[in-house]
Amino acid sequence: MSSILHILKKEVITVFRNKRTLIFMLAFPLVLMLVLGSALSNAFDKTVSVGEIHVLYKNDLNKDAAPYFHTFQQYAEKSDIHFEKAGKNTDGLKEVKLGNADGYAVLNGHGIRLYTNGRNSIKGSILEGVFSAFTDQYNLAAEVMKTAPEKAGAAFGKVKNNYIQTESLLPKKQPGSMDYYAIVITTMICLYASLGSSTLIAGERIRKTADRLIAAPVRKSSIFIGKLFADVFVYALCIALLIVVSKVVYKANWGDHLPLVCLLLLTEIIFSVSIGIGVSMFSKSAGARAILNIFIQLASFFGGAYFKIEHAGKLQALLNLSPLTWINQAIMKIIYNNDLSAAIPVAAANLCIALLILLISVTALQKREGL
Amino acid sequence: MNVLEIRNLTKKFGDFIAVDRISLQVKKGEIFGFLGANGAGKSTTINMIAGLLRSNDGTIEILGKNIMKNKRFAKMNLGIVPQDLAIYEDLTAFENVRFFAGLYGLRGSELDAKTREALAFVGLGDHHKSTPDKFSGGMKRRLNIACAIAHQPKLIIMDEPTVGIDPQSRNYILNSVRKLNEMGCTIIYTSHYMEEVEEICTKIAIIDHGKIIAEGSKEQLKSIITDKKEVRIEVKTTEPVDPAEIRKIKGVETVSVQENIIRIQSDASINNLNLILEFLISRHIEIKALQEKEPNLETVFLTLTGRNLRD
Numbered sequence: 247m248s249s250i251l252h253i254l255k256k257e258v259i260t261v262f263r264n265k266r267t268l269i270f271m272l273a274f275p276l277v278l279m280l281v282l283g284s285a286l287s288n289a290f291d292k293t294v295s296v297g298e299i300h301v302l303y304k305n306d307l308n309k310d311a312a313p314y315f316h317t318f319q320q321y322a323e324k325s326d327i328h329f330e331k332a333g334k335n336t337d338g339l340k341e342v343k344l345g346n347a348d349g350y351a352v353l354n355g356h357g358i359r360l361y362t363n364g365r366n367s368i369k370g371s372i373l374e375g376v377f378s379a380f381t382d383q384y385n386l387a388a389e390v391m392k393t394a395p396e397k398a399g400a401a402f403g404k405v406k407n408n409y410i411q412t413e414s415l416l417p418k419k420q421p422g423s424m425d426y427y428a429i430v431i432t433t434m435i436c437l438y439a440s441l442g443s444s445t446l447i448a449g450e451r452i453r454k455t456a457d458r459l460i461a462a463p464v465r466k467s468s469i470f471i472g473k474l475f476a477d478v479f480v481y482a483l484c485i486a487l488l489i490v491v492s493k494v495v496y497k498a499n500w501g502d503h504l505p506l507v508c509l510l511l512l513t514e515i516i517f518s519v520s521i522g523i524g525v526s527m528f529s530k531s532a533g534a535r536a537i538l539n540i541f542i543q544l545a546s547f548f549g550g551a552y553f554k555i556e557h558a559g560k561l562q563a564l565l566n567l568s569p570l571t572w573i574n575q576a577i578m579k580i581i582y583n584n585d586l587s588a589a590i591p592v593a594a595a596n597l598c599i600a601l602l603i604l605l606i607s608v609t610a611l612q613k614r615e616g617l
Numbered sequence: 618m619n620v621l622e623i624r625n626l627t628k629k630f631g632d633f634i635a636v637d638r639i640s641l642q643v644k645k646g647e648i649f650g651f652l653g654a655n656g657a658g659k660s661t662t663i664n665m666i667a668g669l670l671r672s673n674d675g676t677i678e679i680l681g682k683n684i685m686k687n688k689r690f691a692k693m694n695l696g697i698v699p700q701d702l703a704i705y706e707d708l709t710a711f712e713n714v715r716f717f718a719g720l721y722g723l724r725g726s727e728l729d730a731k732t733r734e735a736l737a738f739v740g741l742g743d744h745h746k747s748t749p750d751k752f753s754g755g756m757k758r759r760l761n762i763a764c765a766i767a768h769q770p771k772l773i774i775m776d777e778p779t780v781g782i783d784p785q786s787r788n789y790i791l792n793s794v795r796k797l798n799e800m801g802c803t804i805i806y807t808s809h810y811m812e813e814v815e816e817i818c819t820k821i822a823i824i825d826h827g828k829i830i831a832e833g834s835k836e837q838l839k840s841i842i843t844d845k846k847e848v849r850i851e852v853k854t855t856e857p858v859d860p861a862e863i864r865k866i867k868g869v870e871t872v873s874v875q876e877n878i879i880r881i882q883s884d885a886s887i888n889n890l891n892l893i894l895e896f897l898i899s900r901h902i903e904i905k906a907l908q909e910k911e912p913n914l915e916t917v918f919l920t921l922t923g924r925n926l927r928d
Contacts, residue, residue: 252719256708263707454701458764461667462720463692615670 249464253472254479257446261480267442271484275435276491282431283424283496286553299369302332302347306354314387315353318380327376349373357381421499421582426554428498429581432488433573434551436514437542439481443522444535446473447617456617466611470523474604477519478512485511501581510580510589513596514573520600520607527607545570569596618645619681620772620803621666626675628661635661637827638675643772643820648794648804650818652811652918658827659807660700663774666805667697679772693721696770698762700777700807704749710736710760711745718767735767736760739793755786762793766802773797774805779813791817811915821914825922838917845870845920846885847910848893852877853903866892871919877905882920 261267307315319329330347332338338350342361348369350361360377362370421429447470450456459469489508492498500507525534546552548561549570555561565571572592579588611617621643628636636658643649653659664670666677668684668691677684684691704713715732723731736742739759749757762778775794779787794817798804808814814821815835822832831838852858858879860872868887873880883889890909897904910916 248722248724249720252716256705256712256716259712260705260707453705454699454703455705457664457667457669457699458697458703458717459720460669461692461695461697462717463689463722464720 249468250472250475253464253469254476257473257476258480261442261476267480268484270438271435271442271481272487275431275488279424279427279431279492279496279498282552283427283498286427287423296368296372297326299327299348299372300346301327301329301349301351301373302336302338302341303329303351303353304332304338306352308355314384315380322376325376327373351377421578424492424496425499425581428489428492428496428500429577430549430551430570430574432485432492432511433514433570433577434542434546434549435488436481436485436511436573437518437545437570439477439515440518440522440525440538441535441542442481443477443519444525444529444538446477446523447526447611448529449526450617460616466617467608469617470608470611474519474523477522478515481515481519482512485515499581503580503584503586506586506589507577507580510573510576510593513593513600514569517569517596517600520603524603524607527610544568549574619643620645620647620679621805622678622681623662623666624676624678626662626665626677627673628658628665628670629673634827636665636672639824639827639829641822641829641832643803643805645803646798646801647820648798648806648818650814650821651805651807651824652814652821652914653807653824654922657824657922659824660776661827662824663776663805663807667695667774668692693768694771696765696768696773698765698773698775698778700780702749702757702761704757704760704764706748706750709746709748710741710752710763713749713760714763714767717764721768723768731767731769735763738766738796739763740789753783753786755782755789758782758786758790759793762790766797770802772803772805776807777809778806779808779810787813811913811918815914823918823921830921831917835914838914839912842912842917842920844885845882845912845916847912847916848881848883848890849908849910850879850881850893850897850904851906852879852897853905855879855902857900857902858897863893863896866896869893871923873919880919882916 339361341347342350342363352359358377358381362373493500525538545568548565549568576588576592579585619642623641625638625640626636627638651659665672679691679694682690711732714735718732719728736745739762741759779790794804806818820834821838823830855874855877858874860874863869863872866889868883868889869881871882
């Protein structure tokens with residue numbers, strides 16, 4: 247046991263003296279969170295500012311209907327929809343095409359014809375909705391007038407002022423961009439731990455210190471466990487710092503179940519370090535490290551570390567293969583749905599895969615001559 | 618008492634026999650020179666003694682105990698100075714020695730004291746806080762030695778400890794080897810520098826093609842070739858020299874040509890110096906210097922193996 251601690255202590259010192267590791271594990275993710283969280287904040291913003299809407303109109307309605315349109319106009323003005331009567335020589339369609347007006351409405355005895363500019367679909371959609379609501383009410387009143395003219399006034403008596411009302415089907419709790427990137431970049435960095443661990447055993451062979459370790463009266467398993475625990479400890483510490491900084495400085499939301507989220511991240515670190523050690527055990531060239539690097543990049547991309555991927559269609563299967571997809575979804579469920587059980591399958595998968603890789607590595611190490 | 622005893626040790630790599638049933642004894646207090654050209658089986662033997670390689674056959678005993686049955690005991694009594702520097706560049710000299718000594722069960726103040734002792738022994742006491750990247754080649758070599766001796770082993774294997782360093786550091790290391798020996802350590806020493814081996818080793822074994830072909834003191838080895846003499850001729854250029862033609866001269870046994878030096882070994886009972894000189898003059902080879910040498914270890918090695926130690 248004391249040998250394991252002795253090796254662990256040396257490994258921790260070595261890793262923390264390596265400036266590249268610290269930059270990569272701490273500075274890089276914090277900068278990435280800040281850059282992506284700020285630059286892509288619009289993608290996560292649920293409110294869109296439309297501004298004022300200007301409508302040109304030509305009113306050829308008869309005297310009975312004209313007051314109703316006037317009332318409609320008044321209420322629409324309250325919603326920043328401004329109406330301007332088109333002059334005799336004004337080409338309304340041209341004005342819309344040029345972007346001088348957001349819509350051009352022609353009202354006559356046959357109905358309402360509305361022209362909008364397709365380049366600004368939000369304003370156009372709003373106008374379509376508003377005019378559609380007005381025509382529905384107008385048609386209703388017209389029908390009433392045909393059968394019971396005395397009740398037509400009642401049909402228009404109470405003019406609506408809420409022509410469009412939207413109810414969001416999405417839950418109220420959704421991650422903002424900083425919340426999202428704090429999570430996905432932290433889990434991505436957990437996966438990058440495998441790259442650091444891939445030099446644990448191979449590094450001793452390269453430095454020629456492997457022979458000295460094997461010549462010493464220490465079990466190979468002690469060397470292995472010491473190195474494994476050291477890496478898990480170091481990376482867990484880095485991840486803890488990332489969480490603290492992102493929470494305190496960037497105000498990222500880590501939810502009300504932070505200990506559970508931390509435990510889940512710990513299982514991912516164990517998973518990553520195990521993969522790294524596996525590569526370190528069996529690779530004798532830089533090739534395996536390059537393949538590991540590609541795996542991390544793909545897992546990060548499909549895991550949504552760079553941008554949020556939704557409705558992936560046929561690509562969904564690839565997304566589901568990424569270990570980052572598993573853990574990111576689990577953490578989101580814990581934070582935003584209070585679904586604590588989401589942690590169980592991901593933690594179990596991480597630990598089972600890690601255990602399998604470590605068992606294979608230890609068995610191979612015992613059989614092998616040297617490290 | 619034998620500190621190391623090897624019996625019929627064999628190591629195969631596939632069909633290739635790297636070490637072929639060798640037997641050796643290293644007695645307490647000896648500085649044992651282990652010589653062999655590259656690929657002779659020297660490093661394989663050392664790696665088996667250190668427990669880095671498993672033998673296919675034979676036994677190795679350290680201080681009378683079989684190393685396979687008493688691994689911990691064997692390792693506790695063994696110190697290894699590998700040919701390649703085996704140190705951590707991120708750790709200070711003190712931390713390097715402390716880490717390796719700690720693997721031998723030393724802890725606390727005892728560990729610190731022995732670490733300081735080892736660093737002082739190799740002359741790095743004042744540099745204990747520096748990292749090896751600030752060290753010269755010689756200082757790194759000395760740190761490499763300190764890492765192997767802090768736990769005070771009874772047997773130290775030094776594999777080319779002076780390779781690639783300046784003469785001053787080499788002298789320091791050779792003196793350190795002598796001092797360690799005086800302190801009671803038994804040392805197995807390998808080197809490509811024959812003069813070093815001749816200077817410090819009390820017993821020497823020569824391995825070639827996986828077999829021990831000679832073993833004994835310097836004097837014993839030299840006596841093997843008392844019937845030989847060697848002529849060393851420095852010439853302006855060796856380009857027109859064909860060793861095969863020189864070998865045809867009466868009494869000549871081996872010819873070695875390196876840079877502008879021709880070394881010729883002959884039967885001591887035949888006076889053929891005139892014939893050799895006549896041959897060189899007839900080939901218009903300009904002779905710059907000539908020296909008839911007493912047999913030394915290099916002569917012995919060349920005679921026994923047919924090649925130079927640096928081959």
